Amino acid sequence: MKRLRVSITADGREGDIHPMYGVLTRSPFVERATALQWNFTGDALGILHYVEGDAEAFAAAADDIEVVVGYDIEPAGDDAFYAYVRDATTESLAELFGPVSRGGLVVVPPIVYGADGAVTLTVFGPDEELQAAMNEIPDAIEVTVEAVGSLATSRVAPTARLTDRQREAAEAAIDLGYYDVPRTADHEAVADALACSPSTAAEHLRKAESKLLRAVLRGE
Numbered sequence: 716m717k718r719l720r721v722s723i724t725a726d727g728r729e730g731d732i733h734p735m736y737g738v739l740t741r742s743p744f745v746e747r748a749t750a751l752q753w754n755f756t757g758d759a760l761g762i763l764h765y766v767e768g769d770a771e772a773f774a775a776a777a778d779d780i781e782v783v784v785g786y787d788i789e790p791a792g793d794d795a796f797y798a799y800v801r802d803a804t805t806e807s808l809a810e811l812f813g814p815v816s817r818g819g820l821v822v823v824p825p826i827v828y829g830a831d832g833a834v835t836l837t838v839f840g841p842d843e844e845l846q847a848a849m850n851e852i853p854d855a856i857e858v859t860v861e862a863v864g865s866l867a868t869s870r871v872a873p874t875a876r877l878t879d880r881q882r883e884a885a886e887a888a889i890d891l892g893y894y895d896v897p898r899t900a901d902h903e904a905v906a907d908a909l910a911c912s913p914s915t916a917a918e919h920l921r922k923a924e925s926k927l928l929r930a931v932l933r934g935e
Contacts (some may be wrong), residue, residue: 717842718823720862723811724833725855732807732855734780735800739764739828745773746794750826755816759784760808765825770796795888807853814851819843835861876926884909884919885927893920 728735739748745768753762766773770788775795777786782803789797802808817824820840827835838845852858874882887908892899906916 716840716865718837718839718862719845719850719860720837720864721834722829722833722859722861724853724857726857727832728855729832730900732811733782733805734803734806734823735777735783735802736834738773738780739766740830740832740834742768742772742776743830744769744776746827746830750828753824753826755804755812757809758902759801760804760812761799764798764800765791765795766798767795769794770798770813771886773798802930807855810853811856814848820844820848832921837917847856874922874927876930880909881919881923881926884916885923888920 725732725736727741729740739745745766747767749764749765751765753760770790774786774788775801777783777798780856782805784801784803785800786800788799791797797916804812815836815838818840820838823837823839829835838848848877849858851862884905888894888900888902888905891904891908893901893905902917902920903913905920906913911919
């Protein structure tokens with residue numbers, strides 16, 4: 716069993732594979748995009764994205780794409796938003812997604828879109844199935860293996876490291892405005908929401924912040 720981190724690019728032909736692929740990698744109004752979760756059924760593809768950029772321009776682009784069945788956009792702070800997009804599958808997209816979405820392979824989120832058209836993803840599974848999937852990627856797609864590892868080297872989603880109480884504290888803090896700029900709530904407000912003492916709320920937040928920052932910045 717192996718874990719592969721691979722980078723794929725279509726060398727400027729991303730829009731030919733699927734128009735939304737081109738929007739996410741080549742549009743001037745998208746600064747950064749990641750696919751957080753997805754479901755590929757063969758004839759349709761539903762993806763939840765986190766995007767930094769212009770939400771109105773993104774929506775206008777989606778409106779003009781015939782194979783976009785539907786979408787929903789929710790703000791996620793200044794110049795950032797979540798975008799759920801449901802696409803009809805093009806033949807080229809099926810050829811790209813097919814090899815890594817069948818058998819015993821697992822694609823580990825997120826999928827990161829680069830402004831240069833490159834897309835980075837991590838795939839885990841049996842050695843022979845990984846090799847077969849790489850060999851089946853269409854010739855129009857350039858595949859670069861960036862790293863090879865084992866299950867032990869796979870990164871766990873940062874939020875999975877939190878205890879239930881730490882996650883509850885962090886979510887309450889976000890909802891209350893504790894992390895807004897300027898801050899609109901303090902740890903006393905978080906304590907009230909959790910029905911605990913301010914010192915306990917502050918401890919939950921410190922531990923949650925430490926785990927999340929170490930996971931994101933250091934890959935721990």
